[in-house]
Amino acid sequence: MQLTKHWAATLDDYVIDLAWSPDGSLLAAASAAGPITLFAATDGAKRHEVPGHEEGTNAMAFAPSSQESGAEASAPSALLLASGGQDGCVKFWDAAAGQHIATAKLGSAWVEHLAWSPSTVSTSPILAATAGRTLTFVNPDGSIRHQFQPAPKTITALAWRPALQAGTAAPASGTNPSSVSRPPSPELATAYFGGVCLWNGVDFTARKEFAYNNGIQALVWSPDGKWLVSGNQDPSVHLWIPDEDVELHMSGYEGKVKHLSFDHTSHWLATGGGREACIWDCSGAGPEGREPAMFSHEAPVCATAFQHHHGLLATAAQDGVVMLWSPERKQPLRATVKMPVPATKLAWSPDDRFLAIGSEKGVVYVLRCDS
Numbered sequence: 563m564q565l566t567k568h569w570a571a572t573l574d575d576y577v578i579d580l581a582w583s584p585d586g587s588l589l590a591a592a593s594a595a596g597p598i599t600l601f602a603a604t605d606g607a608k609r610h611e612v613p614g615h616e617e618g619t620n621a622m623a624f625a626p627s628s629q630e631s632g633a634e635a636s637a638p639s640a641l642l643l644a645s646g647g648q649d650g651c652v653k654f655w656d657a658a659a660g661q662h663i664a665t666a667k668l669g670s671a672w673v674e675h676l677a678w679s680p681s682t683v684s685t686s687p688i689l690a691a692t693a694g695r696t697l698t699f700v701n702p703d704g705s706i707r708h709q710f711q712p713a714p715k716t717i718t719a720l721a722w723r724p725a726l727q728a729g730t731a732a733p734a735s736g737t738n739p740s741s742v743s744r745p746p747s748p749e750l751a752t753a754y755f756g757g758v759c760l761w762n763g764v765d766f767t768a769r770k771e772f773a774y775n776n777g778i779q780a781l782v783w784s785p786d787g788k789w790l791v792s793g794n795q796d797p798s799v800h801l802w803i804p805d806e807d808v809e810l811h812m813s814g815y816e817g818k819v820k821h822l823s824f825d826h827t828s829h830w831l832a833t834g835g836g837r838e839a840c841i842w843d844c845s846g847a848g849p850e851g852r853e854p855a856m857f858s859h860e861a862p863v864c865a866t867a868f869q870h871h872h873g874l875l876a877t878a879a880q881d882g883v884v885m886l887w888s889p890e891r892k893q894p895l896r897a898t899v900k901m902p903v904p905a906t907k908l909a910w911s912p913d914d915r916f917l918a919i920g921s922e923k924g925v926v927y928v929l930r931c932d933s
Contacts, residue, residue, distance in 0.1 A: 563874075563886060563896035568916060568930040569606030573599060577920030578619060580909040583641045584627035588657055589909075589918055590643055591926045592619040598645060600657055603911065606928065610660025615647025622646075623676040624657070625687055625702060642702055644689050646673030652691050654704050664704025668693040675717065679748045679763055680725035688763055690750050692717040697752055699763070708766045715754040719781040719792070722763075723749040726787070751790055753778035758792060760804060772802055772809075779820040784828035789844055791831060793819030799833050801848060810850045812842065817862065823875070825868040830889045832875050834863040839877045841889050857887050857894065867908040867917075874931070876917055878905035884919065886931070901927065 575595035582589055588609065589601045598614040601607065625642040641657040650670050654663040671694030679688040688707060689700040695712040697720070725748065748763030755777045760770040777795035784791075790802045797815040799822075802808065816836030823832045824844075831842040831849070839857040842849035861881035868875050874896065875887045882904050886897040907920035919927040 564932045565884070565886060565897045565899045565917065565929045566932065568928045569601075570925060570927045571599070571601055571606050571608070573597070573924040573926065575924050576922055577906050577924060577926055579622045580907045580918050580920050580926070581622045581624050581643065582909060582911050582918070583624050583643075583657060584912060585641070586912040588641065589911075589926070589928065590622055590624070590657065591918075591920065592622050592645065593924065594618055596647065598622065598643075598655070600660060601926070603916065603928070610657070612655055612660055612662065614645055615649050615651065615653065617648040619645055619647045620672055620674045621676045623678050623689070625678050625689070626681045644676055644678070644691075644700075646676050646691055646693075648672045650693055652676070652689065652698075652700055652704070654702070666691075666698075666700050666704045666706060668698050668709075669696060671696070675720050677720050677722055677750075679722050679750070688748070690720055690722065690752075692720060692752070695754070697750075697761075699766070710761070710766065713752065713754045713759070714756055717752050717754050718778055719753040721751050721781040721783050721790075723751065723760075723783050723790075724785050724787045751781055751783070753781050753792060758790070758802075760790075770804055772804075774800060779818050780822045782822040782824060782831075784824045784831070784844060785826055786828040788828060789824075789831075789848070791822055791824075793822050793833060793835070797835050799831075799835075799842075801844075803848075808848075810848055812849060812854075815840070821863065821866045823866045823868045825873060825875070825889070826871055827873075830868070830875070832866045832868065832877070832889075834866055834877075837862055837879070839863050839866055839875070839887075841875075841887075855889060855894065857885070859883060859885070865905050865908040867910055869910050869914040870912060872914050874914070876908050876910070878908055878919070880904045884908075884917075884929075897931075899929065 573593040575593040578594040579592040681687040699707040780793035798813040801810040819835035821834030841855040859879035861879040865878040882901040
């Protein structure tokens with residue numbers, strides 16, 4: 563297994579976010595200073611640069627494609643990119659043309675988190691955006707679908723529950739019942755100091771609330787929609803099975819847990835929070851009582867990312883080292899590469915062939931993964 567340099571490019575500031583287009587043709591890279599650059603995935607050629615947000619860009623997200631979801635009529639046809647910034651706005655861009663489409667002004671607070679709902683045949687995608695304590699659902703044309711009452715504290719993370727696949731049958735007796743009790747409507751989890759709320763994406767009601775008496779740094783769903791996991795300030799990881807009212811708690815981390823990633827099978831959960839990536843086995847009843855695998859770095863882990871369709875895990879540490887792992891192997895380490903500066907973001911291309919790395923010095927690296 564090898565990681566080799568495919569191309570590299572330099573932005574004008576810290577790389578605050580990376581996003582691949584759904585078809586894998588473009589990589590969007592946001593500078594903390596504001597501009598967003600769209601690079602050709604094949605050779606790193608700069609296709610477009612858009613101004614982003616004058617006071618600074620915080621987050622980006624591409625709308626799901628109709629090919630991803632099977633929603634031929636409901637998903638946006640263009641390569642639609644949303645961005646959020648310190649100006650309190652969400653902006654929409656035609657990434658293929660490099661043109662601004664619409665702006666939604668959400669208030670004076672920074673827009674720090676964006677996430678598109680999984681598109682289905684029956685529902686068009688919704689962009690969830692947070693600004694301070696306020697959650698807003700925004701349509702792909704920039705119009706406001708719904709703005710919620712303010713949360714008790716600043717919203718610190720959000721994550722849409724993965725959609726049930728069309729035609730999914732009820733599981734046989736004795737298997738995981740989560741998919742049986744799951745409602746068909748899209749659901750969004752939002753976190754704040756004190757808990758997590760699970761919102762219905764159609765009627766905008768709170769389906770469930772889970773108390774957690776500390777700060778939450780990150781949220782992730784398992785791809786099968788069974789597990790909802792928070793990385794916490796205390797420092798710990800907390801797991802819920804929302805449809806069964808089951809909770810698990812895993813503590814003992816060196817520092818705040820800000821980085822979470824599930825593999826595509828929902829078996830492995832990778833977490834940061836120290837100089838080791840901690841890998842939990844979430845199969846069956848979950849990780850409680852099981853010893854995690856510990857994938858060691860010599861400096862604190864600053865990013866984790868599983869591939870979308872295969873089993874490789876990428877981890878990055880503050881000394882610039884990036885490693886690839888296969889958790890199921892007896893000897894899990896597959897490749898190591900030393901970058902000149904620490905990573906800020908890791909992002910696998912949709913086909914898992916390329917790993918994009920954003921850095922503190924503004925350099926974007928795209929590495930090719932060869933077996």
